[in-house]
Structures are given as C-alpha cells and as structure tokens.
Amino acid sequence: MASIGSLHFIMGTKTDNSVLVHSSTNPRLRFPFFTNRPRSSIEVSGINASANGSAGAARMCRGRISWCTRGKLWRIKPLRAIRKSSAEGEDAGEPEDALQATIEKSKKVLAVQRELLQQISERRKLVSSIQNSDISQEEGEASFEQGNESFSNAESSSSSVDKSVDQIGSIVLSSYEHSTEEKDFETVPSALSGGLDEIEKDHGDALPFDKSPSELESSNHVGKDSSKTEWSDGLPTFLTNPEWSMLKDDELIDLKETSEEEVSDGATGFTSEDVKPPPLAGPNVMNVILVAAECAPWSKTGGLGDVAGALPKALARRGHRVMVVAPRYGDYAEPQDSGVRKAYKVDGQYMEVAYFHAYIDGVDFVFIESAVFRHMEHNIYGGKREDILKRMVLFCKAAVEVPWLVPCGGVCYGDGNLAFIANDWHTALLPVYLKAYYRDNGLMIYTRSILVIHNIAHQYKELFAWIISVKFIQGRGPVADFSFVDLPGHYLDLFKMNDPIGGEHFNIFAAGLKTADRVVTVSHGYAWELKTVDGGWGLHGIINENDWKFRGIVNGIDTEDWNPQYDVFLKSDGYTNYSLETLKTGKAQCKAALQKELGLPVREDVPVIGFIGRLDHQKGVDLIAEAIPWMMGQDVQLIMLGSGRPDLEEMLRAFEHQHRDKVRGWVGFSVQTAHRITAGADILLMPSRFEPCGLNQLYAMNCGTIPVVHAVGGLRDTVHPFNPYEESGLGWTFDSAEVGKLIHALGNCFYTYRDYKQSWEGIQRRGMMQDLSWDHAAQNYEEVLVAAKYQW
Numbered sequence: 001m002a003s004i005g006s007l008h009f010i011m012g013t014k015t016d017n018s019v020l021v022h023s024s025t026n027p028r029l030r031f032p033f034f035t036n037r038p039r040s041s042i043e044v045s046g047i048n049a050s051a052n053g054s055a056g057a058a059r060m061c062r063g064r065i066s067w068c069t070r071g072k073l074w075r076i077k078p079l080r081a082i083r084k085s086s087a088e089g090e091d092a093g094e095p096e097d098a099l100q101a102t103i104e105k106s107k108k109v110l111a112v113q114r115e116l117l118q119q120i121s122e123r124r125k126l127v128s129s130i131q132n133s134d135i136s137q138e139e140g141e142a143s144f145e146q147g148n149e150s151f152s153n154a155e156s157s158s159s160s161v162d163k164s165v166d167q168i169g170s171i172v173l174s175s176y177e178h179s180t181e182e183k184d185f186e187t188v189p190s191a192l193s194g195g196l197d198e199i200e201k202d203h204g205d206a207l208p209f210d211k212s213p214s215e216l217e218s219s220n221h222v223g224k225d226s227s228k229t230e231w232s233d234g235l236p237t238f239l240t241n242p243e244w245s246m247l248k249d250d251e252l253i254d255l256k257e258t259s260e261e262e263v264s265d266g267a268t269g270f271t272s273e274d275v276k277p278p279p280l281a282g283p284n285v286m287n288v289i290l291v292a293a294e295c296a297p298w299s300k301t302g303g304l305g306d307v308a309g310a311l312p313k314a315l316a317r318r319g320h321r322v323m324v325v326a327p328r329y330g331d332y333a334e335p336q337d338s339g340v341r342k343a344y345k346v347d348g349q350y351m352e353v354a355y356f357h358a359y360i361d362g363v364d365f366v367f368i369e370s371a372v373f374r375h376m377e378h379n380i381y382g383g384k385r386e387d388i389l390k391r392m393v394l395f396c397k398a399a400v401e402v403p404w405l406v407p408c409g410g411v412c413y414g415d416g417n418l419a420f421i422a423n424d425w426h427t428a429l430l431p432v433y434l435k436a437y438y439r440d441n442g443l444m445i446y447t448r449s450i451l452v453i454h455n456i457a458h459q460y461k462e463l464f465a466w467i468i469s470v471k472f473i474q475g476r477g478p479v480a481d482f483s484f485v486d487l488p489g490h491y492l493d494l495f496k497m498n499d500p501i502g503g504e505h506f507n508i509f510a511a512g513l514k515t516a517d518r519v520v521t522v523s524h525g526y527a528w529e530l531k532t533v534d535g536g537w538g539l540h541g542i543i544n545e546n547d548w549k550f551r552g553i554v555n556g557i558d559t560e561d562w563n564p565q566y567d568v569f570l571k572s573d574g575y576t577n578y579s580l581e582t583l584k585t586g587k588a589q590c591k592a593a594l595q596k597e598l599g600l601p602v603r604e605d606v607p608v609i610g611f612i613g614r615l616d617h618q619k620g621v622d623l624i625a626e627a628i629p630w631m632m633g634q635d636v637q638l639i640m641l642g643s644g645r646p647d648l649e650e651m652l653r654a655f656e657h658q659h660r661d662k663v664r665g666w667v668g669f670s671v672q673t674a675h676r677i678t679a680g681a682d683i684l685l686m687p688s689r690f691e692p693c694g695l696n697q698l699y700a701m702n703c704g705t706i707p708v709v710h711a712v713g714g715l716r717d718t719v720h721p722f723n724p725y726e727e728s729g730l731g732w733t734f735d736s737a738e739v740g741k742l743i744h745a746l747g748n749c750f751y752t753y754r755d756y757k758q759s760w761e762g763i764q765r766r767g768m769m770q771d772l773s774w775d776h777a778a779q780n781y782e783e784v785l786v787a788a789k790y791q792w
C-alpha cells in the first residue's frame with residue numbers, strides 16, 4: 001500500500017502477477033498493472049501470503065509515485081517497507097539498480113513529454129491560422145469540429161487549457177487550480193519532482209523539469225486526443241492530483257509496462273466518472289466493510305439480515321465504497337468464486353475458506369465459503385456452543401482479511417480510510433482480531449471498527465437453550481472457551497465477566513464492546529435501556545463506561561423491498577400493489593386475498609390483526625396468549641407467523657386449532673407470507689418485552705397497516721401514539737408488558753377502526769407518508785464512521 005496523505009493505494013498481486021493499484025479514498029481510481037518482479041513470498045499486514053500459486057497474494061508498501069514513463073509504465077518510489085520479511089532478502093542490492101533504471105525511464109518520459117508539447121504548439125499555430133482565415137465562421141466551425149473535436153473545444157478560448165483539463169476530470173482540474181503560476185508548475189507533479197529530487201540528490205543527474213505550466217497543461221490536453229499521442233490519456237491523472245504531493249513514505253515497487261488497452265481503459269473509466277457531482281458524503285468518503293452472520297436476501301433469520309442487506313446500499317448511495325461480508329450458507333446465484341483461498345487455524349485445525357464475490361446495487365458482497373457454513377442457513381445460530389463459537393471465530397478471522405485478499409471489481413479495498421461495521425456478538429470478535437493481530441503490531445493502524453448492538457440478548461439455539469436462556473446470550477461460555485478464540489493470553493481479561501447470572505464466565509460481546517472504536521445501537525430508546533440493569537443483560541456496566549463512544553441510530557427500511565407499490569409478493573394470488581393514492585381499494589384487495597389464501601372468512605369489515613416474529617421471550621408472544629380469550633370475544637381475525645421456541649410454536653398451532661374461524665398460526669419462516677400479512681392486515685401487534693428497534697412496525701406503517709406496540713426501545717421511538725384530539729400519531733402504544741394494558745390499547749384501536757373511519761385513514765396516511773428509508777440513518781452512520789476515523 002502506498003499512503004499519500006489521505007490517499008491510500010494498495011497493490012494486489014494475482015496469480016498471473018497482475019497488480020492493481022487503487023485509491024481507497026476514491027474507489028474510482030483504479031490502475032491495472034503487471035509486476036515485473038513477482039515474488040515468491042510476500043507479507044501483507046501480517047498476512048503471510050505465500051505466492052505459491054495462491055491467488056490473492058498481496059504485498060503492502062508505502063510509496064510515492066515517482067513518475068511515469070513511455071508506454072504506460074508507472075512506478076511507485078519507495079521509502080521504507082512496512083514490515084521486514086524474509087522476502088526482503090530477494091530485494092537486497094536491487095534498489096540501486098532500480099533507481100538507476102528509474103532515472104533512465106524518467107529521462108525517456110520527459111523526452112516524450114517534450115515531443116508532445118512540441119506537437120501542441122504546432123497544433124495551436126494551426127488552429128489560430130484556421131480561426132484567422134477567410135472561411136466563414138460557420139463553415140470553419142463545422143470543419144474544425146470534424147477534424148479535431150476535442151482539440152477544438154480546448155482551443156476555443158483563452159482558457160482553453162482549463163476547459164480541456166475540466167474534461168479530463170475534476171482531480172486533474174484541481175491539480176491545475178494549484179498551478180496557475182510557473183513556480184507552482186514545478187510542484188504540480190510534486191510527486192514526480194519530489195521523487196526525482198531525491199534521485200537527483202543521490203545520483204547527481206539533473207532532471208529536466210523545465211516546462212511551463214501551460215505546456216504541461218497542454219500535454220494533458222493532448223493526452224485526451226488519443227489518436228495524436230502515445231499516451232492515450234495524457235499525464236496519468238492520479239499523478240497530477242495535488243494530494244500526491246503529500247507523499248511521505250516509500251518503498252520500491254517496480255511495475256512492468258501494462259498493455260496500452262489496460263491503462264487506457266482504467267484511466268478512461270476514471271476520468272469519465274470523475275466529472276460526476278461530488279458524493280453526498282463529501283470529503284468524508286470512506287471504505288466500509290459491514291460484517292454480519294446473515295444478509296438478506298441470501299440469508300435471514302430476523303432483522304439483522306434485513307439491516308445487512310439494506311444499510312450498505314444506503315451508505316454506497318452516499319458515495320462510500322461499501323462491502324458486505326457474510327458466510328456463504330448455500331449456492332447463491334449471483335456471487336462468483338473469486339479464486340481466493342485461505343486457511344485459518346481454528347481450535348488447532350486449519351480450515352480452508354473460499355471467497356465469493358458479487359457487485360449489486362453499488363455494493364460489493366463477499367461471501368465466505370467453508371464446510372462449516374454449508375447448509376446452515378436455517379440454523380445459523382444453532383448447534384453445540386463450541387461449534388457456533390468455532391464458526392464465528394473462522395468467520396471473523398476470514399472477514400478481517402477480506403480487504404487485502406478479495407479483489408472487488410479487480411481492486412482490493414486495502415486499509416486506508418477503512419472501517420469495519422461488526423454486528424452483534426457473532427462478529428464481536430472482529431474488533432478484537434483487528435486489534436490483536438494487526439493494530440497491536442503496527443498494521444492496519446488507520447482501520448477502525450464499529451460494533452452495532454442489534455440485540456444484547458440474542459440467544460444461541462442450542463437444544464433447550466431457551467430454558468436457561470441467559471447462559472446462551474452474548475457468546476457466553478465457560479472461561480475455558482478462551483482457548484477457541486486464539487488470542488494472546490493477556491486478552492483474556494477483555495472477555496472475563498463475573499455477574500450474578502453467569503458467575504465468572506467468558507463473554508465475546510463484552511470484549512467486542514470494549515475493543516471497538518465506536519458502538520452503535522439501533523434506536524435511542526434502546527441506547528438508554530442498555531445502560532440500565534434491566535436492559536443491559538449484564539453488560540450495562542461496560543456500556544456505561546464506554547458511553548463516550550456509544551450512540552443510538554434508528555434503523556431504516558429498504559423502501560424498495562417493503563413498498564406496497566412495487567412489492568413482488570403482491571403481484572399474484574389476488575394481491576395487488578397499491579400506493580397512497582390507491583390505499584383504500586388496493587389494501588382492501590390485499591386483505592381479501594390474505595383471508596382467502598389462509599382460508600379465513602373473506603370480510604372487509606372485520607379488523608385483521610397480524611403478528612410476525614421470532615417466537616421467544618423477547619417478542620411477548622405469551623402476552624398475546626394471555627389476551628386470546630378476550631380477543632376471541634371480539635369480532636376480529638388474528639394471523640400469526642413465527643418460528644422459534646417449540647413450546648410457543650405449539651401454542652400457535654393450538655390457537656388455530658381452537659379458533660379455526662378467527663385464527664391462523666403459521667409456524668415457519670416465510671418471507672412471502674410476511675410481506676402479505678404486512679400489506680393485508682389492518683393492525684400489526686408487537687407486544688415485545690424489549691425491542692432494540694423493530695422493523696416490522698416500520699414495514700407496517702409503510703403499507704398503511706397500523707401498529708399496536710409495547711412502548712419500548714425502538715418501538716417507542718418510532719410509533720407515536722394516536723391523539724384523537726389533534727388527529728396526530730401513528731398507532732397505539734402501551735407502557736408496560738401486561739396483558740391488561742395490551743387489551744386496553746387494542747380495544748381503543750378496534751373502536752377507532754369501527755367508529756372513526758376518517759381518523760383511521762388519517763393514521764394510515766401519516767404512516768405511509770413518513771420517510772422511513774435508510775438514507776437518514778446512513779448519514780448518521782457516516783458521522784460515526786468519520787468520528788472513528790479521527791479517533792486514536
């Protein structure tokens with residue numbers, strides 16, 4: 001990696017020794033090359049990536065672009081290697097030769113440059129003679145444009161150079177904005193001159209940097225006219241970026257000439273894209289890697305999957321380069337094998353992983369394949385505690401190296417401006433590995449980690465775990481489990497906890513919270529609750545201690561997936577898409593289709609209540625059970641969809657069995673049914689005992705379905721209670737998890753449904769008119785990412 005001020009470049013070596021250099025601050029800067037000195041063993045950031053056929057081997061350096069030479073040869077001038085390795089032995093004695101070769105090449109490139117400037121000057125003369133000729137202006141323009149389209153634009157005014165530069169791209173332009181005077185010209189290619197100065201000093205050769213700014217500018221312009229010049233795109237645009245002048249360190253990386261086609265392609269893509277407006281994130285653009293155990297639509301057991309599938313897209317829309325890393329549980333259609341293989345030691349055994357890649361909606365999705373993940377999509381958090389732990393160790397070890405190993409769009413992410421977003425205890429080891437394996441060793445020192453708490457009490461699904469559930473949350477286990485995580489002994493203290501429930505135990509979430517640079521949770525309400533004894537599930541102390549780096553950000557929703565106007569699950573079986581304009585008819589049709597599909601009496605006047613969720617203590621299903629006798633006395637229909645605790649699944653079946661004309665209890669996991677219930681029901685019931693954010697109430701409101709919720713965590717943040725006097729609010733809430741309160745809220749809801757149709761429609765419309773998209777949350781995440789970036 002070459003680090004140039006805030007620009008960072010990584011070189012990745014592939015099996016064929018081709019190398020890609022890119023800026024991690026501006027992902028569009030990509031340059032493909034071939035090394036002329038393939039190495040047999042290369043160290044990257046502590047990764048000993050042996051090149052014995054292993055694709056994805058890479059090496060890291062800090063360096064300075066010293067110059068470019070004829071035939072698209074680019075060179076990064078080194079100062080020092082980041083790490084000494086045995087591979088260095090191979091290079092002994094090479095720097096002298098390399099510097100000499102560099103000087104020779106610099107001479108050549110400058111000769112070419114002179115030649116180009118000469119050509120420009122001749123063309124200028126030709127243009128002015130055309131302009132002064134007797135030919136009519138119109139005829140003149142026509143013929144001129146035919147013969148020299150790009151050139152004519154540039155020459156049409158005294159500021160022709162600026163215009164041509166403008167065409168080349170904003171980075172080039174910005175470099176020229178810094179070079180309006182001749183003395184500045186010498187600093188324009190400061191990366192060049194700086195590097196050459198050093199060479200001069202060392203070798204006493206004078207280097208001919210004696211051109212005027214306008215001449216150099218012209219050479220850039222000429223570069224655009226590929227038919228006239230040897231450089232199809234002029235001076236390499238990244239060399240003219242003023243940020244290159246901020247180069248500090250270097251290490252020699254020799255790069256052989258690339259094919260003309262490759263360089264031309266790379267540079268063309270860069271220049272044409274770069275004229276686009278600046279990203280929403282402005283100068284805060286970062287490389288972001290979200291790591292999660294599930295990612296919709298490929299894998300999902302709950303809300304985490306939805307977030308992992310949607311938040312990255314919103315971050316990418318703001319201009320960040322974003323990747324999601326998730327396990328590859330099945331044979332997914334889109335991701336392709338990247339060819340990268342790596343083995344990681346887990347519990348004393350090496351396990352091989354393969355990396356698959358897909359680029360969708362502006363996001364790189366990288367899936368980690370391993371025998372231990374195969375066919376686990378329905379049992380992601382299932383199995384013996386040790387097995388779950390090993391899976392997560394393997395996943396986090398493999399994920400933290402993805403930025404070095406997997407060329408996304410041909411280019412690895414590298415560690416510059418990089419932040420990982422880990423999610424829940426399953427990936428809470430990632431911040432710890434980042435610190436222990438890398439940052440403690442002076443590697444990836446600018447990389448940051450953010451840990452998001454979606455659920456502090458997420459449980460393992462170990463057999464009977466629900467009976468003694470608290471022992472199976474947060475990656476808890478006996479202290480001896482430390483041996484699985486493969487960390488230096490002094491890291492044990494980070495994991496050790498002692499609380500009344502677990503006694504002295506090992507806790508992965510605790511270590512992640514302490515180590516992450518920032519901690520986020522998914523609503524303001526839950527952020528507050530986590531600091532309390534009741535809400536923190538034993539971790540409130542750590543969260544309070546780390547309050548300075550802790551923040552609540554309310555989730556958004558994927559407004560394409562969960563939009564009744566486009567929802568793919570509403571296009572068949574009698575359902576229909578609808579919008580705010582067609583709410584009345586469209587929603588009524590969906591309701592009828594739902595009743596019909598589930599075999600309930602098709603009646604428009606009966607309120608349909610939906611429930612969707614994991615069947616466990618958190619979701620308050622037992623409160624619904626207590627309310628069933630009262631509910632069945634009302635003229636209502638109740639549709640419940642869920643899976644989880646066997647006893648609660650059985651309860652759902654029993655409800656349906658006992659009240660066949662009013663209740664449907666669908667046990668299982670069906671995304672289609674979830675969408676159809678959300679659109680077809682009138683009311684969504686969420687009596688959760690705690691709810692970090694909750695997505696179903698957001699999906700419901702977006703579909704004109706009115707939530708009735710226990711006012712906790714994110715439910716309190718997002719469902720403002722209906723106020724009949726002001727005709728405001730979005731639903732009904734109750735303030736404690738008691739059946740009486742639930743019944744009271746539901747009673748008011750039924751009453752309004754039946755007797756106050758206008759108020760009902762008002763609530764529906766207000767819900768649908770909210771901006772629930774991820775865009776706002778993404779902006780908040782960006783603030784956290786930037787805060788982490790500047791924190792030490």
Ligand SMILES: Nc1ncnc2c1ncn2[C@@H]1O[C@H](COP(=O)(O)OP(=O)(O)O[C@H]2O[C@H](CO)[C@@H](O)[C@H](O)[C@H]2O)[C@@H](O)[C@H]1O
Pocket residue numbers: 301302303304306307454455522555612613614641642643668669670671674691692693694695696714
């Ligand atoms: N049987 C089933 N069939 C089909 N789909 C089903 C289903 N059961 C649940 N789902 C779906 O899974 C998702 C559940 O999302 P939630 O946010 O309600 O809960 P979860 O508790 O899993 O997430 C945790 O993380 C999220 C994300 O941060 C927080 O919102 C939440 O409060 C926290 O508990 C929804 O998309 C829902 O439709």
